[in-house]
Amino acid sequence: MDLGVKPVSFASSSASWKSADGVPDQFPAGLRVLVVDDDPTCLRILEKMLKNCLYEVTTCNRAEVALKFLRDNRNGYDIVISDVHMPDMDGFKLLEHVGLEMDLPVIMMSADDSKNVVMKGVTHGACDYLIKPVRMEALKNIWQHVVRKKKHEWKEKDFEQSGSVDDVERQQKPIEDVDYSSSANEGTWKNSKKRKDEDDEAEERDDSSTLKKPRVVWSVELHQQFVTAVNQLGIDKAVPKKILELMNVPGLTRENVASHLQKYRLYLRRLSGVSQHQNGLSSSFMGPPDAPFGPMSSLSGVDLQALAASGQLPPQSLATIQAAALGRATTKSAITVPLVDQRNIFSFENPKLRFVDGQQQQNNNSKQVNLLHGIPTNMDSKQLASLHQSAQSFGSMSMHVHSQASQSNSLLTQMVQPPSRTQILNEINGSHALNLPSSVGQPVLSQGVPNAVLGRNGIENVRGPPYTSVSQPSTVVDFSRSQSTEFLGTSFSLVSNSGISNLTSKLQDEVNSEMKASRGFAPNFDIFNDINQNRTQDWRLQDVPSTFETQQHSNVRGSLDVSSSVLIQQQFSSNQKSGQNRVPPVNKAAFSVADGLGNSSNIGQQLSSSLVDNPSRIKAERPPDMGYQNGLFSEHFGQEDLMTAILKQQQGGMEPIENEFGFDGYHLDNLPV
Amino acid sequence: MQRQLANMKQSLFDQGYLDEQFIQLEELQDDANPNFVEEVVTLYYRDSARLIQNLEQALEKNPLDFGKLDSYMHQFKGSSSSIGAKRVKIECTQFREYCRTGNAEGCKKTFQQLKKEYATLKKKLEVYFQVARQAGPVEKACRPK
Secondary structure (H helix, E strand, O other), X not given: OOOOOOOOOHHHHHHHOOOOOOOOXXXXXXXXXXXXXXXXXHHHHHHHHHHHOOOEEEEEOOHHHHHHHHHHOOOOOOEEEEEOOOOOOOHHHHHHHHXXXXXXXXXXXXXXXXXXXXXXXXXXXXXXXEEOOOOHHHHHOOHHHHHHXXXXXXXXXXXXXXXXXXXXXXXXXXXXXXXXXXXXXXXXXXXXXXXXXXXXXXXXXXXXXXXXXXXXXXXXXXXXXXXXXXXXXXXXXXXXXXXXXXXXXXXXXXXXXXXXXXXXXXXXXXXXXXXXXXXXXXHOOOOOOOHHHHHHXXXXXXXXXXXXXXXXOOHXXXXXXXXXXXXXXXXXXXXXXXXXXXXXXXXXXXXXXXXXXXXXXXXXHHHHHHHHHHHHHHOOHHHHHHHHHHXXXXXXXXXXXXXXXXXXXXXXXXXXXXXXXXXXXXXXXXXXXXXXXXXXXXXXXXXXXXXXXXXXXXXXXXXXXXXXXXXXXXXXXXXXXXXXXXXXXXXXXXXXXXXXXXXXXXXXXXXXXXXXXXXXXXXXXXXXXXXXXXXXXXXXXXXXXXXXXXXXXXXXXXXOOHHHHHHHHHHHHHHHHOOOOOHHHHHHHHHHHHHHHHHHHHHHHHHHHHHHHHHHHXXXXXXXXXXXXXXXXXXXXXXXHHHHHHHHHHHHOHHHHHHHHOOOOOOHHHOOO | OHHHHHHHHHHHHHOOOEOHHHHHHHHHOOOOOOOHHHHHHHHHHHHHHHHHHHHHHHHHOOOOOHHHHHHHHHHHHHHHHHHOEHHHHHXXXXXXXXXXXXXXXXXXXXXXXXXXXXXXXXXXXXXXXXXXXXXXXXXXXXXXX
């Protein structure tokens, strides 16, 4: 995986990297590896190889023992390497446990190189898969997984904590730092960066976020409490905030819960037969408007199959959809096809947008969230532009939120762009790409569909191609998702959020569903468009159809980068989250967009970063939790911020934004500072 | 002595008894672990003896449990490949193929072949290590031509 990380520079890293456990500042030397393999010969060889890499090695030949080591010494390991076939526990099970409880990168190994097994590793969240016999060269580079994960987590936390454009901007700096010293940094990047961010943005931090978040160890008991809370709330209603309240664990932050929820959802999705869904989804995006989707259908007359599929799904189906979405993400071809279909669907969107007003409260945020995922695919270029903006914001939001969604990455990129959603609505050009400005990166990951989409839509802002490189999508998606869920309160935000998140995750399906679900969202998009167009348009929900038109135009020219849109989206989500009144939302959305735009640069960068990371992460990521993510984002964005951003954007013209962001989903290193 | 050692190694490679992985092991050998390769090989033979026994017993059952056989063989193959036992690994692959197709006769025949290769390699490596110890300080691993 090409992180684009600069060569290790120990000197520079020493200052910023300080391991809480006293690991010498000679990364990657001293990397603490736990190896699990029942074969003593292999174990011995691995141990020696790792020692030769100057890593600190702990070996065990049983998975149970390994878990015990990990639990007893929560922060004592940086990475786990495990064999697939073990007598006492399946390697994949261990992988899941480690992922859920400790959130460490896990590498799987096996003499078995059949595609199925490797795929299983990927879907279970392994960050790499080695074929035995393992060579020294393969082990030399495992430190990259640690770096990547930390960086990802860091970004996630940053996003969670930053509630304003300023925050985003500030975060940009740390990101850059990370880039430059990534190789040298380890472990406590997050901490050091957070410290920096926190200093800057302390006053804007969410109350629930602590300045320095030590890694939370999800013990069995804690996890059990978590699961109880989730079940109590219902999987669709399980938002981090509520879970946190129910759990009532001192010192546990919403972010901790959010990220854990994400993983948990991934896990559940796997259980619910993801593969099938994926297959189904990939083959036919628009496909199966299943019965479960029913509820959403009432929302919009549009026969958005995809939407139905994605949006209508009851919360429970989210997982499936997500799975499907994920599966879709993996199928490039699939995406392109649906895009076309979606186009039609999206056209319906306009009418739906109208609904938004009335329906603003798409109560099923969760559903909406899903919808959004699918929506992005059909965005027109114009829409894409607007979407981009929104997507951008979303993208950035989701970026960190969604560290795990490997699948979502692809999906996300497409979906994340809530703003793009509107575009989608307008143009069903299969704006997967549109939706996810961040998804740009996705194309690479997901299957290049986003790229295709983006390309097709011709959305300037979409920047599909550039994004391909970035694996942002995942983040974007997440973002949208989270946003959607959070926005339940606000009329549009809900719609838009769900749309956005849905879009990202579910590629087409979601887009469709989003469209429906995210009625409320529509207004947001409108806002974006309006803003983009320098408020030329009359931003009204009812005017959705017309708005779209104008939006399209404006979108096309929307200089806003994906990041901008993402920002906007973020703004929206945040605004939404704050439960601002509906009417203002529109305006606010506009503002939010503006803010978002302002942030887009930041986001763009972040997106890029996340995108960069995503590719690698995609493998191991799991579908982001939509609800989870929404909650994360929305909290951070204030309407005011968005508004200001939007206003700023408007005044400043799109141009600046575009240039500013220069977001093209490139590796972090390439991000302009 | 060194020359003799090099020749022996060359011949083992030429005859296909060992592969690249063996070189990887030798590269791990250093002053701190001067007999690393020998240690690992010894470990291998000790552990795999257990697997061989499991396979023997499983092959005597009637009807054969191919799933179990395949599982044992998978483990055995992993071990063997990690020390570079090329010929043994080939037999393992063949065995697994017979398991996949449910060919009991094929399995049994291949297993006999496998045991032969396994034993032959063991002897050869024993001699090799003997010479290596006599040859003096460990020389840097060098790839056979």
